[in-house]
Amino acid sequence: MAKTKFPGFPLDLLKFFDQLSKxxxxxxxxxxxxxxxxxxxxPAMAFVEAMxxxxxxxxxHFIAVPKRQGGSIMRIYRDVRFGKDKRPYKTNLGIHxxxxxxxxxxxxxxxxxxxxxxxxxxAGIWNPDGPTLRKIRRAIDKQSAEWRKTKSSAALKKRWExxxxxxKRPPQGYTVEHPLIEDIKRKxxxxxxxxxxxxxxxxxxxKETATAFRASRGYVAxxxxxxxxxx
Numbered sequence: 001m002a003k004t005k006f007p008g009f010p011l012d013l014l015k016f017f018d019q020l021s022k023x024x025x026x027x028x029x030x031x032x033x034x035x036x037x038x039x040x041x042x043p044a045m046a047f048v049e050a051m052x053x054x055x056x057x058x059x060x061h062f063i064a065v066p067k068r069q070g071g072s073i074m075r076i077y078r079d080v081r082f083g084k085d086k087r088p089y090k091t092n093l094g095i096h097x098x099x100x101x102x103x104x105x106x107x108x109x110x111x112x113x114x115x116x117x118x119x120x121x122x123a124g125i126w127n128p129d130g131p132t133l134r135k136i137r138r139a140i141d142k143q144s145a146e147w148r149k150t151k152s153s154a155a156l157k158k159r160w161e162x163x164x165x166x167x168k169r170p171p172q173g174y175t176v177e178h179p180l181i182e183d184i185k186r187k188x189x190x191x192x193x194x195x196x197x198x199x200x201x202x203x204x205x206x207k208e209t210a211t212a213f214r215a216s217r218g219y220v221a222x223x224x225x226x227x228x229x230x231x
Contacts, residue, residue: 006050008202009093009114012039017091018116024087036076041068044093047112047206048072054210055097055110058217061230062097062109072097074105091115101229106132108224110213119200121209123160123216124190125223132227137171137184139226144180150222151183155215156191164188189223191216 016039020029029036045066052064065071074094080086092115098107106129111122128136140147151162167185170176174184193212199205221231 006046006203006206008205009043009047009200010039011201013043013093013114014116014197016040017093017114020089021091021116024089024091026088029089040076040093041073044073044095048095048097050206051097051209054206055213058210058214059221059231061100061224063100064097099224099229108220108227108229110216110220112209114195114200119195119197121193121195121212122190123193123213123220124164124188125227126164126188126190128189128227133187135227136189136223137174139222140180140183141174141178143222147180147183147222150218153218155217156219159193159212159215160191160219161193162190163192164190191219 012035016032016035019032023029045068048064048066048071052066055062055064063072067073069075072095074090074096076090078085078088078090080088092113095112096105096109097111098105098109102108106125106127108125109123111126113120113122125132125136150156165187166182167187170178170181170185174181178184193216195205195208199208224231
């Protein structure tokens with residue numbers, strides 16, 4: 001697979017999301033949709049295309065799909081049907097390089113997030129369903145030595161911080177005395193790594209993103225194997 005040179009995201013991407021956050025309505029977005037295409041969507045597709053080769057070296061089971069819809073780029077349109085927040089648009093660029101067996105954002109994967117307030121990377125699995133979460137808890141419990149080694153690896157700790165929501169009390173079948181109870185209580189198994197804007201706006205963003213994803217390889221591999229997916 002040939003490498004694709006990516007020059008970095010344009011500064012106007014950040015300006016666009018800053019202004020969208022202050023004008024989050026359909027009339028404003030319709031007027032500025034060509035700008036969204038030029039400053040957000042087209043660069044995002046180029047970034048996804050540039051990430052395909054380095055991602056394949058990390059694992060052949062995660063996909064980079066540079067499509068306007070149905071690929072790695074998350075929709076800017078918010079689902080307002082079930083929430084109190086009725087703002088129609090997301091004010092960030094989200095890119096999810098998910099596992100080939102996954103269907104949505106709840107699949108194991110690697111993630112890139114950019115808005116006008118922060119930029120960061122994610123790795124792992126966000127808000128998995130009950131059966132998936134139970135498999136991960138069981139793996140942490142039964143393969144405790146491997147889990148400890150995975151989460152304390154120098155490569156992971158250098159760039160990443162474990163994050164996400166947790167239960168307030170131990171889940172059924174586990175006690176507060178369990179030596180890994182804080183990990184077992186997790187509802188999300190994600191790691192987060194910050195990116196600075198100088199990197200985001202430069203050609204280094206592909207290299208830095210790939211390097212960070214590579215550092216989380218063992219962590220994501222453990223989660224995949226826990227739920228029966230190839231890494």
